[in-house]
Amino acid sequence: MAEKQKIYFISDIHLGAPALNNNRERELLFASWLDEIETDVSELFLMGDIFDFWYEYKKVVPRGFTRILGRLANLTDRGIPVHFFTGNHDMWVYDYLAEETGIQVHHNYMVHDICGKKFFLAHGDGLDASDKGYIFLKKIFTNNSMRWLFSRLHPNFAFYIAHKWSASSRLSKSDYEQEYVADKDGMYKFAAEFIKTNPVDYFVMGHRHQLVNKKMNEKTSFVLLGDWIKMFSYGVFDGNNFELKTYKDKAKA
Template sequence: MKNKRQNIYFVSDVHLGAPALTNNPEREKLFVRWLDEIKEDAAMLFLMGDIFDYWFEYKKVVPRGFTRTLGKIAEITDSGIPVHFFTGNHDIWVFDYLPTELGVHVHYHEMRASFGGKKFFLAHGDGLDPFDTGYHLLKKVFTNRFFQWSFSHVHPNMGIALAHAWSKKSRLTKGMGEPFKGDEKEGLFVFANSVLEQEEVDYFIFGHRHLLLNLPIGKNSRYINLGDWINHFSYGVFDGEKFELKTYKR
């Protein structure tokens, strides 16, 4: 008899609270409904970055909102299901609040893991694109301790307003779900190929690009992009034998 809790779930780019979107309450309720459903058969949950459109933990303050999501994640971890949270480029400033209050395992860098005899390479994807040199510099600024300390001393009302203005501009100008550029121009695909030159990987799991992709790469590997909860309402699931991309029925 198979273990009831056998599925490993992956989801990315929910962008809760995105100021450029007008349906944030509806999207959060839908996401929480999905979380509530998967907890019945989940062995593990991977939140693969940009779950929040903006997140910064001050010493005594966290961003307003997301009560339903935070409560549901805490319920999942309290039930004994491990939850792994990868920081993305929008929620990069996660420190001790989420692991302490919710019991999640926070990852600031890529992770390698084995499930069901398959090797997984897991990352949000920001900072791995070899062509995106501008963001590489920006990420160094965002992860600099002095910059983080300085920003923490800006009043939260002003700091969050600045972050929302930045986020709204980036969402509107860059677009979401820019088409796949091709094997030699798609930065994360090129990066994954470079990893395969050094080691064997069965599944590369990325977010960041807002694309819904399950492509062959190398000889026997798969390149996965998890889509988002803005246009696709998608997620990945590994049942111990195979990996599938799915969309949540609204």
């Protein structure tokens, strides 16, 4: 990696979330962040739930987000790899983003080598074995027959249903004040089991809307990227060190 170039990681922006009343402000802030990292980014990882809901029909995609899609296309046009990991809110990404913006879409976790360090990369949903309810729901959401049936709905009605579901999700609840203990998290427990047979330097995930950089042992760190609802946070790796940062600290939502 060339001097001064950096790898950036960001998650849980939830663009267009019906439970929030500051979507335009957050989108503009995210666009501003993309403009600022343009000078030193060598690779960008979008770690899931970038959109609060995304579903692609064969000829129809969600309206909006043109500022963001244009900036992502500008990065890939310059030869900068941009990775998009599907989350539990935007798991229905198919080929539109890849074809229109040039990003690389990942539907499963990936172990990726960056500057000699092994990164386990995923949104994180479905890794907590104790969350049986969500694991069952994810099987339904990713079932090909269910997707086919959903795509038969008129987009206006389909998006209405999806936004009603999203509005009742935890985004509209103030769970940020609840104490988070990494060691008790099912995602952390997954990571602890994984490294018994697969050495990893960094687990980097989102999903929990928590900001965590915890050493699991001398070699491995467990990282959660926070969100762009309350924290406006992101991760950056310079080839030697991984840091969690906030953009325009105390950014107004």
